[in-house]
Amino acid sequence: MAALDWIVLGAYFLVMVGIGLWSRKRIHTVADFFTARGRIPWWLSGISHHMSGYSAIMFVTFAAVAYDHGVTVYFWWPLTIGLGIGVGAFLFAARWNRLRAKHGVDSPLAYLAVRYDLPTQQVLAYSGAALKVVDIASKWVAIALLLKGFAGIPLGWGIALTGVCTMFYMAFGGLWADVLTDFGQFVIQGVAGFAMLFALFAHLDGVATLWTMWGDLPDGHGDPIAGPVTSGLIVAFLLVKTFEYNGGMWNLAQRYMAAPSGSRARKSALLSSFLWIVWPFILFVPMIAAPLVVPGIEDGEKSYILLAQELLPAGIIGLLLAGFFSHTMAMVASDSNVITAVITRDLAPVLVPRVRRLTEAGQLTFARITTVAFVTVSMSFAFFADPDGFIMTVVVSIVAATMGPISIPLMLGLLPWFRRHGPLAALVSWAGGLAVWACLYWGVEDASQTVNVGLPVLVSLVLYVAVGLVRPEGSAARDALIDSLADDPPEAEPGASERQAPEGPPASDGAARADTIPGPRSPRTPSSS
Template sequence: MSALDWTVVVGYFLVVVAIGWWSKKRIHTIADFFVARGQIPWWLSGISHHMSGYSAVMFVAFAAVAYDSGLTVYVWWALTIGLGVGVGAFLFAPRWNRLRAKHDVKSPLEYLARRYNLPTQQVLAYSGAALKVVDIAAKWVAISVLLKGFADIPLEWGIILTGVATMAYMTVGGLWADVLTDMGQFVIQAVAGVAMLIAVMGELGVGFAWTMWEDLPADHNDPVNDNVTTVLVLAFLLVKTFEYNGGMWNLAQRYMAAPTGSDARRSALLSSGLWLVWPFILFLPMFAAPLIVPNLDNGEESYIQMAQELLPAGLIGLLLAGFFSHTMAMVASDSNVITAVITRDIAPVLVPKVRRLTERAQLTFARITTVIFVSVSMLIAITTGGEGFVLDVVVDLVAATMGPISIPLMLGLLPWFRRNGPTAAIASWAGGLAVWYVVFYIVEDASQAQVVGLPLLTSLVLYIVIGLVKPEGNDERDTLIDSLSTDPVGTGSAAASAPLPEQGRGEGRQEPDERVPAR
């Protein structure tokens, strides 16, 4: 990297820190910190939802798949997400928003204590938080691999650099800093992605998107290739529909932070459209990489080497800044929502004193929790050494276990499952994780479709069947579910809806009303 490249990277870090400090002016309560009081415009929420869905993993692990197998990585990853988010725009996005607008919910798991019971909420909170800390560790490894490839920075220092920078703006700026960084990331990625696309056009010709397939291996233009099957693609479609509509908790926050349920639906449709189009544009140079940097032993280095060969000074720094922004924005997003879960759902049960904290003290507690969580994920990333860790975690572990965690959370929002109570929720969660453990660790030669699909399918079947065999509905649950069908009408409707009981936060005590009028 040249001095100009480093200038661009340093400039990016300064902008990120400036965003964090500017956002601090908007953060006065935990409602600001976690859900921005529902004041994020729908278009910004949609862009943030899209950009929070992937990190530098795309330019490391998925670039390797594109290098080795071609088109199929777009089909089983980006296409399934785009379609899943489009479905969720009508099923889930407005309901997440109405939890905040009508019930003052600040954490995606906060409603579970009333929808099921406290033990159900706690097991989902603990298992999801444990999963997320490992998931984020994979993101640190991904960005450190890129740093080592571009600038020969050791893995440990790459993780520390990005981790400290993320904490610098996330702990002060909350969700506002996260969303605004996503917007900056979108702009940087657009410039860097188009620059790489033009560079590849200069190398292979303007029409390379059509002509390159003749020179690539014959199966690189197949939608299903290598170990990818149609069954696996369908399994990913099911998993991603749950994961990207709230099962991945930070993405539920984007819907909650929009002004109304209708705005949340629009933001989801925008995100869906971006998922269908933009990743394909980014993947085109990756598909062509074997023609530009052939015979690589490690496909994870393909995008790095192609950038070093094709891009001039300055643009490499911009590309690296884009990698940083991918990872830092996603990690910041995950950290914010995990902090919300710990602050709102776990800590008050473990330490009763948390229930009586003032608004300012709760905000301080949330910021401290953010620092601790990010630090633990960095420590895990450093101790792995990075070899093969990224793809194993992101694809095998996260995709497979997200289903059992998200099924009770997501289906609990829908009126069709109003009779599914805590028994169905716990059995679904435990059964799905048990099947994942058997398939992943005990069954020999299990296919990726089985590893990804069977846990979620098990959880789904158990949730539905037990709900039919042992219905556990009651009037309180019915009232909660029915309230999520429509947006509040003016301030009266929003104010009239009772906030969720502050489980574990003291009898008869409510926090100050932080709702804003529906628009």
Template sequence: MESLDWVVVAGYFVVMVGIGLWSRGRIKNVADFFTAGGKMPWWLSGISHHMSGYSAVMFVAFAAEAYRLGLTVYIWWSLTIGIGVGIGAFLWAPAWNRLRSKHDVKSPLEYLAIRYNVPTQQVMAWAGAGLKVVDIAAKWVAVALLLQGFAGVPIGWGIALVGVVTMVYSVLGGLWADALTDFGQFVIQGLAGFAMFFAVASHFGGIDFMWTIWDKLPESHSDPLTGPYTLTFFMALFLIKTLEYNGGMWNLAQRYMAAPSGFAAKRSALLSAALWLVWPLVLFFPMWAAPLIVPGMEANAEQAYVEMGKAMLPAGMVGLVLAGFFSHTMAMVSSDANVITAVITRDILPRLWKGALSMSADAQLKLARITTFAFIGLSMTIALTADTKGFVLKVVIALVAATMGPIAIPLMLGLLPWFRKIGPTAALSSTVGGLSTWVFLYVEQQFLKDFAVSQALIVSTPLLVSLVLYLVIGFAKPEPSRERDALIDSLKSDEPDTAPERAVRS
């Protein structure tokens, strides 16, 4: 990297910290810290939702798969998310917002105490928090690998640098800082993405490279599904991503909660869905063309995007692209830290320490900031001590995708009126059964070396077990409740309820 590249990267970090300091003045209480007080414009909520959905993993693990296999990564990743979020705009986005506006919910899991019961809420909270801390560790490793590839910075220093900057603005500014940095990162990502796209177009002599490269690549690179990514994998991931990106990934539910109304949240979701369908194509085309520009990197495909950027971009642009990588990771990590803090302070801690319920507003805000600091610090520690080779893809696919279903199914289906009679027995069985299935398959694959346990199997089976348990037990043993019915009925519209409002927190 040249001096100008370092100036661009340093300037980016300064702006991010500045946003955190500015946002601090907008945070008066935990409602502002966790849900922006319901005052976030719908377009900012939608852009923030989109930006919070992916990280530098795209330019490491997914770029590697695009290099080795071609088109399929867009089909099973971006396309599934875009369609799934579009569906969720009608099913889930307004409901999340109405939980905040009608029931003063500040954490996506807060409503589970009434929808099911406290034990179910706690199992999901602990399992999800543990999952996210490892997931975020993978994000730190991904961005550090990119920094090492571009600038030769040791992985440990890369994790520390990006982690500390993210920690500063997340602790100070809460969700407002997350959303505003998401917007800034959206602009940077746009500049960086188009810079790489047009550099590749120039290399091939014009924009027609988008359809001419496929004749020069292996025939399988144009197949929608290939390699380990089978139809079974695609169908399972479509359901997982639909649940995950509509609120199963808790930080994305927060974006809908932060909008002014349920209608505004729906518009946010539709904007995010459109971005998911279109924008990744700009990012993926250079990745698909990479084997023609930097051939022979199949054994080290995680560095292919880095090598292409170094070969094709002028001074300053390399720094901009690297800042774009940082923006992806910092957007996701800061939003995850915020929502995990909400779950810990609103759902977990009050069950362990009754004094948490009687804390003053200032004390609650201070606790939220301390918890954010601790969560980011723990994830950085895991990243610093992990074996980085293959760590990113293993965590993103074998851990996060495979376990998201069992955690998300009771959370997401519990918001829908068709499942109103399904109660805590089914919900708890679904989560525990799905996670137990994943543990069994993962041990078989990783430690007992059972090669019959494929990637598709380890992703789809826990999801299927969880869904079957939820539906079969739920309909075989219905557990209706007037309180649950009132909660679900209140989420149908933005109009005030005629019945007295019930507080979600018990």
């Protein structure tokens, strides 16, 4: 890296710190910290939803798949996500928003105490939080590998640098800092992505490269199904990503909750779906064409680093690396914020009942301390992880394979068609899916990726539906909750949120509405007790 690259990278870190400090002025309550009280415009929510799905893993592990096997990486990853979000726009997005608007919910798991019961909520919360620790650790490793490749920074220092910066601006700025970082990431990624694409065109055959490169690439690089990717794996990923990216990955439910209304949350989902289908293909073109520029690489995870060093001038490499940082920090910040919400609103009040009695300022301080603690724990996992193969194992064999069993009771519980599916269906579905995953992961050495990813979510889905049909469970509170998510409240109509939202902290309206969902999730202030 040249001096100009370091200047660009340093400027990026200063901007991140500035975002955290600016966002702090907008954070008065835990509702501001976790959901911005529905003040985030739908287009910003949509961009944030889209960018929260990226991390440096794309430019390490997925770049390796593109280098080794070609365009198939687009079909099994971003295309399945884009289609899944498009489906979820009409099933889930508005319902997430109405949980906040009608019930004052700050955590995606808060409604589970009424929808099922407290034990079910706690089981899903603990298992999901444990999964996120490992998931985020893989992202720290990915950005550290990029730092080492570009700048020669040791892995430990790379993890520490990224983690401390993320910890700082998230603890100060909450969700506002997160979505603004996502927007900055969107701009940086656009500039760096087009710079890499145009540099590739200049190096090869100009714009004609888009259709001439396929004949020069190794055999099979133009095939949608190639290498380890099968049609079954693509279908399995489509099923998993539909649940994961519509709220099963809790931080993405927050994006819908933070929009001004349910109808606008649906628009943000459609925007995110469009971006997922179009933009990643532009990013993947240089990765797919990399064998023509830097041939003979044995370790495909280094391909994007070598491609950038070959094609990009000084300054742009720094911008590209800033983009990598932004990807990882935005995703980790997003995960950290929602995990903090779950711990603060769903877990801590059960373990330590006095948390319920914290003042509004005390709740906010507790949320910030939890953010720092969670990021620290995930960094500790990354420090001791073996980077060789760790990322792909986590992304596919652990996260993708276990996300379905954890998210199916959470997601299907929002829909009226499953209103008679109670705690038994949820727990059997969760336990059955994870048991199948454990047997495959530790007991079957030669199971394919299709089986590892698809079978746990399929078993979980079948068990949830079947148990609910065999043992239906009725509840007036459950029916009232589900029915309340069918349409927007009058005050959530377009424009109303902006007209009515006060600049200062609310008195007790959010807390009062939160009381419609009882349970440990919602610590009360003295004024609302």
